[in-house]
Structures are given as C-alpha cells and as structure tokens.
Amino acid sequence: MEEKVFYITTPIYYVNDVPHIGNAYTTMVADIVARFQRLLGREVLFATGTDEHAIKVAEAAEAEGIDPKTFVDRIAPKFKEVWKELEISYDDFIRTPEPRHVRVVQEAFRRLRDSGDIYRGVYEGWYCVPDETFFRESEVTDGLCPNPECRRPVQWVQEETYYFRLSAYQDRLLQWIESNPGCLQPEFRKNEVVSFIKHGLQDISVSRANRGWGIPVPDEPDKVIYVWFDALLNYITVAGWLSDEEKFHRTWPADLQLMGKDIFVRFHSTFWPAMLMGLGIQPPRVLFGHGFWSVEGEKISKSRGNAISPAKLAEDLASRSGAKREVAVDAIRYFMVREVPFGVDADFSRSALVHRFNSDLANDLGNLLNRTLSMVGSYFDGVVPKPAGVAEEIKSEVLSAVAECETALSSLEFARGLEAIWRAVSAGNRFVDERAPWRLMKEGKREEAATVLYSVLETARIVAITLSPVMPSAAREIWRQIGSPGDFESVGWAAALEWGVLPSGIMTAGPQPIFPRIEERKREPKAEAGAESPVGAGFAIPPQQAPEETKPEAEEPVISYDEFKKLDIRVAEIKSAEQVAGTDKLLQLTVDPGDGERTIVAGIAQWYEPEKLLGKKIVLLANLQPAKIRGVESRGMLLAADVDGRAIILTPDEDVPSGAKVR
RNA sequence: GGCGGAGUAGCUCAGUGGUUAGAGCACGCGGCUCAUACCCGCGGAGUCGUCGGUUCGAGUCCGACCUCCGCUACCA
Numbered sequence: 001m002e003e004k005v006f007y008i009t010t011p012i013y014y015v016n017d018v019p020h021i022g023n024a025y026t027t028m029v030a031d032i033v034a035r036f037q038r039l040l041g042r043e044v045l046f047a048t049g050t051d052e053h054a055i056k057v058a059e060a061a062e063a064e065g066i067d068p069k070t071f072v073d074r075i076a077p078k079f080k081e082v083w084k085e086l087e088i089s090y091d092d093f094i095r096t097p098e099p100r101h102v103r104v105v106q107e108a109f110r111r112l113r114d115s116g117d118i119y120r121g122v123y124e125g126w127y128c129v130p131d132e133t134f135f136r137e138s139e140v141t142d143g144l145c146p147n148p149e150c151r152r153p154v155q156w157v158q159e160e161t162y163y164f165r166l167s168a169y170q171d172r173l174l175q176w177i178e179s180n181p182g183c184l185q186p187e188f189r190k191n192e193v194v195s196f197i198k199h200g201l202q203d204i205s206v207s208r209a210n211r212g213w214g215i216p217v218p219d220e221p222d223k224v225i226y227v228w229f230d231a232l233l234n235y236i237t238v239a240g241w242l243s244d245e246e247k248f249h250r251t252w253p254a255d256l257q258l259m260g261k262d263i264f265v266r267f268h269s270t271f272w273p274a275m276l277m278g279l280g281i282q283p284p285r286v287l288f289g290h291g292f293w294s295v296e297g298e299k300i301s302k303s304r305g306n307a308i309s310p311a312k313l314a315e316d317l318a319s320r321s322g323a324k325r326e327v328a329v330d331a332i333r334y335f336m337v338r339e340v341p342f343g344v345d346a347d348f349s350r351s352a353l354v355h356r357f358n359s360d361l362a363n364d365l366g367n368l369l370n371r372t373l374s375m376v377g378s379y380f381d382g383v384v385p386k387p388a389g390v391a392e393e394i395k396s397e398v399l400s401a402v403a404e405c406e407t408a409l410s411s412l413e414f415a416r417g418l419e420a421i422w423r424a425v426s427a428g429n430r431f432v433d434e435r436a437p438w439r440l441m442k443e444g445k446r447e448e449a450a451t452v453l454y455s456v457l458e459t460a461r462i463v464a465i466t467l468s469p470v471m472p473s474a475a476r477e478i479w480r481q482i483g484s485p486g487d488f489e490s491v492g493w494a495a496a497l498e499w500g501v502l503p504s505g506i507m508t509a510g511p512q513p514i515f516p517r518i519e520e521r522k523r524e525p526k527a528e529a530g531a532e533s534p535v536g537a538g539f540a541i542p543p544q545q546a547p548e549e550t551k552p553e554a555e556e557p558v559i560s561y562d563e564f565k566k567l568d569i570r571v572a573e574i575k576s577a578e579q580v581a582g583t584d585k586l587l588q589l590t591v592d593p594g595d596g597e598r599t600i601v602a603g604i605a606q607w608y609e610p611e612k613l614l615g616k617k618i619v620l621l622a623n624l625q626p627a628k629i630r631g632v633e634s635r636g637m638l639l640a641a642d643v644d645g646r647a648i649i650l651t652p653d654e655d656v657p658s659g660a661k662v663r
Numbered sequence: 664g665g666c667g668g669a670g671u672a673g674c675u676c677a678g679u680g681g682u683u684a685g686a687g688c689a690c691g692c693g694g695c696u697c698a699u700a701c702c703c704g705c706g707g708a709g710u711c712g713u714c715g716g717u718u719c720g721a722g723u724c725c726g727a728c729c730u731c732c733g734c735u736a737c738c739a
Contacts, residue, residue, distance in 0.1 A: 188668055192734045195666055199735065265734075340675085345732090359688075362699060371698030378697080419687080433695070433703040441697095517699055 006042040007254040008034055011263060012049040012094060012234050015075040016060050019082045020307040021348055022260065022293050022300055028333050029290065029342065029414070030258050031088045035469035036409050039493045045251055047238040048083070049094035050076045051231045053224070055132055058213035068213045069097065085311045086329055087472055092238050096230055102215050104237040105230050108279055109206075110218045112164065117278040123161040123205055126154040132227060134205055162207040162217065164229070169274035170201050176273060176283055184269050185288045185412070186343035189261060193269040204271060232272045236281065254284040256412075264289025288412065291345035293336075308348075321357065322516040330471035331357050331515070337414035337470060354518050360422065361474075365463070366515040368428050369478060372456045373511035375437055375449075384457060384483060385450035386504035394455050395499045397427040398462055402496050405466050414470070421466050428459040457482050458502050464488075465496040474514055483508040569639070569662035570594060571652055572620040577610035589613070589638065593622050594659015602638040608649065619650045619662055 010030045013023055027048055034046035052072040061071035076095055083090060094101060112118040126135040128145040130152055135145070144151050174197055177184060184190035206226040207217050214224030235254060240247035259268055264287070273283035292299075295306045310332060318328035335356050340346040376382060401424040408417035431452065440449040460482050468475035468488075479488045483506045495501060572593035579588070589600050600620070621637040639650055652660070 188733080191667055195734065198666095261733090355688080358699095363701060367699055367701055369698095371702080373698095375697050422687090429702055430704095432697075436695075436697080438695095438697050511698080513699055515699080517701090 010048040012051040024310040047092040124158040163203040326473035361515040362517040387451040387454035388447040391455040481509040568622040571660040
C-alpha cells in the first residue's frame with residue numbers, strides 16, 4: 001500500500017491583490033512545513049494558486065477596458081514570480097479558470113443540487129457588489145454596505161438564486177469538531193467556530209446573476225457559481241478529485257490547510273467541511289487560522305500604503321546588510337516565524353527585523369561559523385580536522401536540540417523549533433569559548449583543538465539541515481562553506497540525528513560572512529533599538545506619524561521609562577559660539593558631545609555672550625530631530641532652566657568628559 | 664449583551680497545587696581575543712491585574728471586580 005501523500009494548501013489568492021507581507025506569510029509557513037515534511041522523507045503535495053472569478057476582478061478588467069481573462073492572465077504570473085523570489089517550493093499552482101477546476105466545481109454543484117443540498121430559492125434584500133455579499137434588511141441602515149472596510153452603496157436586489165443547505169449541517173459539523181481534536185487550530189479559534197455554529201447556521205446563497213465572468217451554473221447559463229463555492233473546491237481539484245482517483249485516494253484528506261483568521265470561521269471551518277460532507281468526502285485533517293500582521297503597530301491597509309511587498313523588503317534588507325538577496329529572503333522567513341508563536345497576531349517592525357538579523361543571524365549563527373572556519377583556516381590549512389574523540393557534552397546538547405526541534409516543527413511550533421536550533425548554536429559558541437582552541441594551539445595541544453573545531457563544524461552541519469526548511473539558501477551556504485560533500489537537497493532529517501558524519505580531510509570553503517551585520521548608526525547603538533528613525537533609514541516601510549501627539553492631554557502627561565530611554569542626553573563641550581546673523585536671540589554653537597562636533601542653535605543670546613561660553617560643558621539632547629532654524633541646521637537642543645522666560649544653562653557639578661550620558 | 668482568551672522582570676513571553684517564580688532580549692559588571700566591536704560568565708527590590716475564598720500550601724483551583732483583546736449578537 002502506498003504511503004499517504006502529505007497534502008498542504010494555502011488559500012488561493014485574489015488576483016487583484018499583489019502579495020503583501022500578510023498573505024506571503026501564509027505561503028511562507030506552508031513552504032516551511034512542506035520542506036520539513038520532505039526532509040522527513042514524506043512525499044508532499046504543496047498547493048497554492050489564484051482565485052480569479054471574483055466580480056471585483058471583472059470590474060478591474062473592465063476599468064482597464066480589457067476582458068477579464070486577459071486581465072487575469074496578465075496578473076496571475078506575477079504571483080508565481082513573487083513566490084519564486086520567496087523560495088516557495090509549491091508543487092501545484094491552480095488557477096480557478098482552468099478546465100480541471102471548472103469541471104470539478106460544476107460537477108460538485110450538480111451533485112449537491114441532485115441530492116437536495118442545493119435548492120432553488122428567491123433572494124430579496126441588500127447586496128453589495130464589491131463584497132459579493134448579501135445583507136439582511138436590518139443590517140443596512142443608510143444604504144451603505146455594513147462592512148466597515150467597504151461602506152459603498154448597496155443595491156436592493158430580488159432574484160432567483162440557489163441556496164446551499166448549510167443549516168442542515170450544524171450537528172454534523174459540531175460532531176466532527178468534537179470527535180477530531182486538533183482539526184481546528186489554534187484551540188482558541190476552534191472555540192470561536194463552535195460558538196458561531198451553535199448560534200445557528202443559515203443557508204448560504206451559492207449563485208449569482210451571470211455578469212459575464214465566473215463558472216456558470218450547470219444548465220443555467222444566466223447564473224454563475226458563488227466565488228467561495230468555486231474557490232474552496234480548488235483543494236480537491238488539486239488533489240485529483242474526478243480526474244485522478246488514485247491520486248485523490250493517496251492525497252485526500254489534506255493534512256494541513258493554512259489560512260488567515262479572516263477566512264477561518266465562516267468559510268474554511270464551516271462552509272467548506274459542510275460542502276465536503278454533502279459530497280461524501282472527508283473533511284481535511286487540520287485547518288489552521290493564523291493571526292494577522294500589523295506593520296509598525298498599524299493595521300495593514302492599502303489606503304495607508306503600508307502593504308509592504310516582501311520581495312521589496314528582502315531587496316532592501318539585502319542592500320542594507322550586504323547579504324545575498326536569497327539570504328535576505330531567508331532572514332525575513334526566519335523573522336516571521338521566530339518572532340511570535342504561530343497563530344497569534346504580530347507586529348512587523350523594521351527595528352525588530354534588524355534586531356533579529358543582527359543578534360540571532362549575524363552574531364550568533366553567522367559568527368559561529370565564521371570564527372570556526374577562520375580557525376580551521378589558520379590552524380589546519382582549511383581542512384576539516386580529524387577529531388581525537390567524540391566531545392560528548394556538545395554532541396548531546398546538539399542532538400537533544402534536534403529532537404526538540406523536530407517535535408516543535410511537527411506541531412507547527414516554529415518559534416520553539418528555532419529556539420531549539422539556537423540552543424545548539426549557543427552550545428557551539430560556548431564550547432569554542434570554554435575550550436579556547438587558540439590557547440590549545442599555543443600549548444601545542446593540536447589534537448584537542450582538532451576535536452573542538454571538528455565538533456563545531458559538525459554542529460554547523462546539523463544546524464544547516466534542521467534550519468533548511470526555514471532558511472533554505474542560508475542553510476545551503478553553511479553546508480557549502482563547511483565543505484560538506486554531497487547534494488544538500490537530497491540530505492534528509494535523519495542525517496541531523498547522527499554525530500560524526502562530516503568527513504575529516506576535506507577542504508572547507510573558508511569564511512565568507514553569510515549575514516553581514518547591519519550597521520544602523522555608528523555612534524548611538526543604544527538609542528537605536530526603540531527609536532523610530534524619522535528620516536529615510538531604508539526599508540520600504542513608510543514613515544509613521546506620531547498619533548499620540550495629536551491627542552489633547554488635559555492632565556500632566558506621564559511618560560514611561562521606555563520613552564525616557566529614547567532620549568539621548570549627553571554632556572557636550574562648547575567649541576565655538578556666534579550670533580546667528582539677523583537674529584537677536586539665537587546663538588549658533590559648535591558643540592562636541594563626545595562623538596565629533598556638531599552645530600546646534602540655541603535661543604540664549606539675550607543672556608549669554610558667545611565668548612564666555614567657549615569651553616563650557618552643557619547638557620545636550622542629542623537625538624532631537626534635526627531642524628533648520630534661520631537657515632542653520634540644528635542637530636540637538638541645549639537644555640536650560642527656564643526662569644520666567646530667562647534661560648539658565650545647566651552644567652555638570654564636576655568636570656566630566658564630553659559625551660557623558662545623562663540619565 | 665453573550666461566549667472565549669489574556670493580565671507574571673524594562674520588553675516579548677514560559678510556568679503538571681509543593682523548596683529561594685524562570686527563558687530570551689534589553690541593561691550593568693567581569694572575562695576572552697579565534698571571530699561579523701563578536702562570543703562567554705555573572706547580576707536583578709517581579710505587590711505573578713485587584714479583592715475575597717478553598718487548602719497544610721495558590722502565579723497555578725473557585726468567586727467577584729478592573730483592564731485589554733477576539734468571536735458573536737445587537738432582539739424586550
């Protein structure tokens with residue numbers, strides 16, 4: 001008997017949405033799972049695709065004066081391009097207009113109609129064309145679509161339509177959920193589904209008037225099939241339903257269907273399994289509704305213009321760090337599954353990405369490889385040394401990390417899996433530190449040094465394997481640099497469970513930093529972490545406004561310690577001072593806050609003479625947004641006591657060096 | 664309004680009723696010098712949201728309340 005194929009799906013995406021960080025996330029996660037399963041030796045079918053029959057699509061085409069098919073034929077390939085850039089290893093890419101799919105949809109419709117699950121009725125009420133959604137009379141109060149994202153005018157329609165008897169599946173759905181623990185994940189979203197179903201399910205309209213785009217209802221060409229009915233069925237089209245029964249038998253039910261939380265409850269956890277039940281097909285094994293990404297704390301929306309393109313983001317990251325483009329893609333994949341537990345909402349911020357990149361990838365992993373290969377180069381001519389024995393302590397740490405990683409990845413706990421890998425990385429760094437091969441070499445203990453370095457290379461080999469589902473290119477590069485022979489693509493997870501596989505005597509490729517550190521600002525690394533840099537600091541994330549400033553605060557505002565930490569206040573020496581031409585209050589000062597001279601403008605001319613200020617130590621707010629005052633750029637603010645409008649400069653109680661931090 | 668979840672270190676979070684509540688990051692100090700100014704070690708005055716209860720013992724169980732979030736319903 002042939003083994004079940006591991007079948008994993010993403011939703012199929014609307015073709016009028018270019019992939020952004022949100023829907024790329026679903027696809028990246030699916031890719032990670034697919035690669036992991038292949039690594040474990042499973043045959044995998046990983047499917048994604050495009051949903052092209054929406055009325056929105058037809059309208060967008062019309063707006064450009066072309067027919068819908070031409071329109072989608074132009075857009076759909078762009079998805080493939082983006083997925084390729086993001087290293088998405090899909091096996092099948094389905095487009096809903098494909099004949100194999102049209103046939104499935106029509107046949108499913110016909111069968112459900114024959115069995116009575118789809119019946120003819122009349123719909124009367126409000127209809128929102130762009131949303132393709134019907135609303136009850138009570139829901140529409142002002143003639144506008146009740147969907148707050150939409151709010152466009154609705155139409156009163158009265159038409160014959162087909163309904164799917166969703167209401168009949170209430171008990172069967174609840175029973176399915178109850179008797180299949182884990183079929184709806186995460187758990188807290190399962191509860192939402194149960195609660196939704198228990199409130200009562202209404203039959204759902206599954207046809208629309210034919211406006212020249214969509215899959216026609218069998219025998220009734222004046223109607224087309226509702227896009228969700230159409231779209232959901234893609235999952236069984238790909239699996240071979242009606243076209244390849246043998247394949248379908250090996251593939252269905254899907255092992256994992258991933259999607260965002262927005263389409264989890266109503267569509268994937270309710271309508272979809274009910275449709276399958278009506279067709280006599282098993283529901284999928286696991287449906288997973290993950291959380292949403294915000295960007296710099298704000299909801300992703302086209303109108304805000306913060307729907308960042310992951311490909312563009314990778315390009316920017318690459319250019320800022322000097323990493324190869326595919327490594328930058330890997331870094332983004334890493335960030336998105338490492339930053340938060342899978343399932344919950346998360347925020348994508350530039351500073352968090354840079355932080356992860358520098359500390360996890362560059363410092364911990366990259367540098368481990370770099371320092372090791374560098375020593376192998378200088379002590380052993382770049383040849384993998386022969387160990388004198390097995391270093392049990394690091395071996396056991398690494399192998400237990402692998403075991404935990406496997407458990408975690410199997411249960412979709414990616415962050416935990418990566419934490420486990422990083423424990424192996426840390427073990428490597430600690431081992432190098434404790435054994436200090438540079439000291440061993442000085443003491444002439446060459447064999448011991450060989451054992452240490454070999455052990456770390458072995459750690460790197462194992463890390464490369466376990467990391468490869470998340471970071472395929474970086475993993476391949478690690479593999480190459482340590483000189484590991486053989487085709488990396490054909491290595492399996494089992495090779496990570498064994499210690500001592502890397503052959504001695506082979507040449508390494510020498511250290512070439514895979515993740516070059518991103519040096520953001522040379523002189524103020526501390527303030528950088530939390531601060532939002534106001535001026536174009538790279539990355540395609542638009543600068544944010546500061547909304548908290550606009551709220552009127554009647555009471556004395558309180559700031560958190562965190563906010564205080566953002567202030568970079570330092571002692572600075574005044575090097576020169578002169579009146580700003582044409583003003584009577586402003587002095588232009590050259591000050592040295594410890595990192596070189598800079599110019600600031602201060603409104604103290606009425607009380608201080610320029611000559612007397614020379615050499616004086618003042619207190620400077622150094623990271624105030626630069627401003628041009630009377631044509632002079634001021635990069636900082638002198639702090640002074642305000643006594644009835646008069647400024648009194650603050651100076652240190654004792655002489656302190658320029659640059660001393662004030663806190 | 665109903666249902667559900669969350670509230671633990673500066674931040675993000677772990678934490679089967681059982682000694683002095685943990686991890687990572689950040690911060691501070693020390694060490695090392697192979698390495699991408701990296702890495703390693705050490706450190707912490709936490710009302711475990713509030714109040715009450717059960718218990719020999721509660722971050723953990725129960726009740727009430729406060730705050731935030733999600734889903735759902737907006738029907739007297």
